[in-house]
Amino acid sequence: MAIDSVQVQDFARDGFLLLRGFFAPERVAAIRRHIDALWATRRAGNPFVIDAYLETPRACRMFFREAEDDVRHGPYKLNDLHLDDEVIQQISLDAGLIAVLGELLGSTPIAINTLLLEYGSQQQAHFDTYFMPSRTPNMMIASWIALEAATETNGPLFYYPGSHRIEPYRFSNGGISAIAAEMEKADAYRERMIARHGLAPVTLLAEPGDVLIWHAQLLHGGSPIRQRGETRMSLVTHYWTTHDYPDAESRIEIGPDQYLLRRPHQEAFPRAVMRDVEEFLRSLTTPPAHRAAVPPDFNARRYLLLNADVLAARMDPHTHYAMFGKREGRGW
Ligand SMILES: O=C(O)CCC(=O)C(=O)O
Ligand SMILES: [Fe+2]
Numbered sequence: 001m002a003i004d005s006v007q008v009q010d011f012a013r014d015g016f017l018l019l020r021g022f023f024a025p026e027r028v029a030a031i032r033r034h035i036d037a038l039w040a041t042r043r044a045g046n047p048f049v050i051d052a053y054l055e056t057p058r059a060c061r062m063f064f065r066e067a068e069d070d071v072r073h074g075p076y077k078l079n080d081l082h083l084d085d086e087v088i089q090q091i092s093l094d095a096g097l098i099a100v101l102g103e104l105l106g107s108t109p110i111a112i113n114t115l116l117l118e119y120g121s122q123q124q125a126h127f128d129t130y131f132m133p134s135r136t137p138n139m140m141i142a143s144w145i146a147l148e149a150a151t152e153t154n155g156p157l158f159y160y161p162g163s164h165r166i167e168p169y170r171f172s173n174g175g176i177s178a179i180a181a182e183m184e185k186a187d188a189y190r191e192r193m194i195a196r197h198g199l200a201p202v203t204l205l206a207e208p209g210d211v212l213i214w215h216a217q218l219l220h221g222g223s224p225i226r227q228r229g230e231t232r233m234s235l236v237t238h239y240w241t242t243h244d245y246p247d248a249e250s251r252i253e254i255g256p257d258q259y260l261l262r263r264p265h266q267e268a269f270p271r272a273v274m275r276d277v278e279e280f281l282r283s284l285t286t287p288p289a290h291r292a293a294v295p296p297d298f299n300a301r302r303y304l305l306l307n308a309d310v311l312a313a314r315m316d317p318h319t320h321y322a323m324f325g326k327r328e329g330r331g332w
Contacts, residue, residue: 002099011104015164015215018204019100022211023091028147029208032233034087035116035147038064039072047084049268051077055122066271075119075225079266082114082237091145092237093258101141101213101239102257109141109239110251110259120155120232121222125190125201128238129168129216130178135244140216146206147233154232155225157204157212163219166193190219269305277304277311286318293322303332 003017011017042048048064054075064078081088091097092111101109112132115121134140150156168176169186178186193199203223204212214220225232242259245251251259281301300317304310307330310320321332 002096002103008103011213011215014161015218016159016161017100017104017213019211019213021207021209022097023094023145023209025209027091027209028145031087031091031235032147035118035233038078038081038085042067047265048081049079049266051079054119060274061266061268062271062274063268072118075117075122077121078116078118080113081116082111082260083263083265088114088116088235089254089258089260091235092143093254093260095256095258097143097211098257101143104213105139105141105239105241107139107241107243108257108259109241110245110261112238112240112261112263114238115236116233117222117236118231118233119225120150120157120234122155122224123222125158125160125219125221127168127176127217127219128214129176130186132238132240133176134216134240136241138216139241139244140239142214142216142236142238144212144214145235145237146208146210147235148208148231150204150206150232150234151230152203152205153225153227154230155223156206156232157220157234158201158223159204159212159214159218159220160194160199160201162197163194163199164215164217166190166197166217166219168217194219273305273308273311277301280304280311280314284316286316290316290318290322294318299332303330306331 007017042065044065046063046065049061050064050067050071051059051061052067052071053059054077056074082092092114098109128142129140132140144157169189170176171179171182171186173179206212240261242251245261250262252262253259281304298318298321303317303321303325307325310317310325321330325332
């Protein structure tokens with residue numbers, strides 16, 4: 001047993017398990033040096049994608065290789081290092097960690113994504129199933145590894161013990177994945193349920209090497225950073241299970257019981273193209289009738305990013321889609 005029966009019961013009751021000092025300080029220090037090296041050597045050919053300038057109007061997703069040094073001076077999210085980086089694979093799928101997760105899930109975990117956050121997420125309270133529900137309900141789990149101390153002021157994680165027992169909110173299509181336009185209702189439901197169950201948030205003050213494991217339905221988020229410039233580096237990994245991905249084609253085995261989901265990196269576009277699109281969009285004066293000719297959720301920005309010929313020809317994306325793109329099955 002990687003954990004004892006009391007810990008299994010605690011997890012079932014509380015929706016989380018805190019493992020203090022799970023990773024040795026030396027291991028954490030090595031990971032931090034590795035992150036520094038990743039920043040220092042990012043260049044042509046690097047496959048990673050970063051969400052940059054978070055919490056500012058400049059927030060955008062870009063290739064890590066194109067990020068200037070400045071990006072590291074404020075909140076960012078370095079996505080899916082585990083897909084191509086052995087050091088991150090080895091810690092996200094650490095044999096000891098996987099054994100614990102496997103016992104809690106009753107199945108073998110598969111890493112589906114990783115987020116390296118140097119300033120925490122400062123993300124409001126949410127259920128991860130809003131963004132990545134598993135095929136079989138609750139066959140998902142997350143690990144959070146402190147790579148730096150988490151204090152009251154550097155944007156610590158918070159979570160609501162017992163919140164995993166709240167019946168998930170059903171969006172208008174019957175599912176539990178978030179629908180942006182319906183979040184106000186989902187948030188109101190969440191607040192009602194917190195009150196009904198008498199739940200209260202706990203702030204996680206942590207030391208490097210501490211690990212928090214949370215249930216698919218545990219309500220959690222990142223507090224705002226109160227002391228400007230302070231960092232709180234952590235690595236989050238979300239996992240589904242081999243139960244839902246029994247076929248060898250959908251997963252990659254990097255070692256005994258160490259699986260990751262086979263999938264591409266997040267979608268990103270070259271910065272020169274993004275700038276070009278922004279400039280063109282600012283100059284656009286689409287007549288209302290042409291806007292009405294495309295679906296209400298048509299994304300003109302993405303249409304231009306995906307369709308280089310439309311951008312090059314400086315065609316109005318709405319008009320182009322209505323006249324040609326729709327028939328040609330073009331993406332947006
Ligand atoms: O570390 C954090 O601030 C929370 C990140 C988070 O909510 C997640 O990755 O699911
Ligand atoms: Fe989350």
